Amino acid sequence: HATSKIKNKKILITAGGTKERIDPVRYITNDSSGKMGYALAKAAALAGAQVYLISTNASRVVPHGVKAQYVQSALEMQQAVKKIFATVDVVIMAAAVSDYRPEKKWSKKIKKGTANDLTDLKLVKNPDILASLGEEKQHQYLVGFAAETNDLETYANQKLTRKHADMIIANDVSKQELGFNSDFNAVTVLTHSSKPIRLPVAAKSQLATKIIDLIAQHIS
Numbered sequence: 001h002a003t004s005k006i007k008n009k010k011i012l013i014t015a016g017g018t019k020e021r022i023d024p025v026r027y028i029t030n031d032s033s034g035k036m037g038y039a040l041a042k043a044a045a046l047a048g049a050q051v052y053l054i055s056t057n058a059s060r061v062v063p064h065g066v067k068a069q070y071v072q073s074a075l076e077m078q079q080a081v082k083k084i085f086a087t088v089d090v091v092i093m094a095a096a097v098s099d100y101r102p103e104k105k106w107s108k109k110i111k112k113g114t115a116n117d118l119t120d121l122k123l124v125k126n127p128d129i130l131a132s133l134g135e136e137k138q139h140q141y142l143v144g145f146a147a148e149t150n151d152l153e154t155y156a157n158q159k160l161t162r163k164h165a166d167m168i169i170a171n172d173v174s175k176q177e178l179g180f181n182s183d184f185n186a187v188t189v190l191t192h193s194s195k196p197i198r199l200p201v202a203a204k205s206q207l208a209t210k211i212i213d214l215i216a217q218h219i220s
């Protein structure tokens with residue numbers, strides 16, 4: 001059975017939305033709950049993998065046997081990922097990494113109507129963690145997600161190529177009842193070697209098992 005190929009493999013999974021601090025009480029984030037990443041961590045651990053979870057959400061229950069580390073920002077996530085990247089066999093970037101962060105982090109709460117008024121908040125681009133892993137990768141099998149509201153497969157295919165990923169799990173996030181923060185999802189799995197595989201609406205736990213099985217089929 002293909003899933004046995006996952007046994008004892010080291011899998012790094014990221015989960016949740018990053019928090020980009022503005023000041024001690026404010027940040028920029030997104031609706032990712034971490035559910036998809038945690039479901040994948042559980043499925044991979046059940047298949048016998050050694051799972052390292054890098055999560056932005058410390059309130060979720062860590063699946064049995066999974067090692068978890070918590071981070072907030074994209075920069076912290078990138079640092080944590082890079083630290084163990086060389087030692088892992090598979091990386092699954094399920095986290096919703098903020099593409100932008102405030103140019104400056106204020107140490108005191110910003111006051112309305114002062115010179116630092118937030119109406120002038122300036123953002124800078126965060127690094128693309130998946131793309132940078134794509135450039136550095138050696139033996140690692142790289143899995144990214146693509147969250148799209150339109151032209152799902154076109155954009156997801158572009159991410160597969162541009163980020164040098166081996167697999168992209170594309171989810172349509174235009175529907176409120178699926179994707180971000182839902183217990184359900186529907187995904188299309190894209191690789192370089194096979195036709196798109198469409199996995200219709202199901203619980204994230206069920207999709208996670210199927211995704212881990214597909215990864216197992218592709219790794220040597």
Ligand code: PMT
Nearest residue numbers: 033034035036093096097128129130144145146147180181
């Ligand atoms: O957490 P849940 O509530 O369960 O919701 C799950 C989910 C919808 C968040 C998840 O299934 C998902 O789609 N995660 C990726 C969200 C996202 O950031 O998509 P993207 O299309 O912007 O990014 C593409 C890929 O590049 C992703 O693997 C992402 O982790 C990665 N990325 C993006 C930006 C960035 N600066 N660095 C990255 O590594």
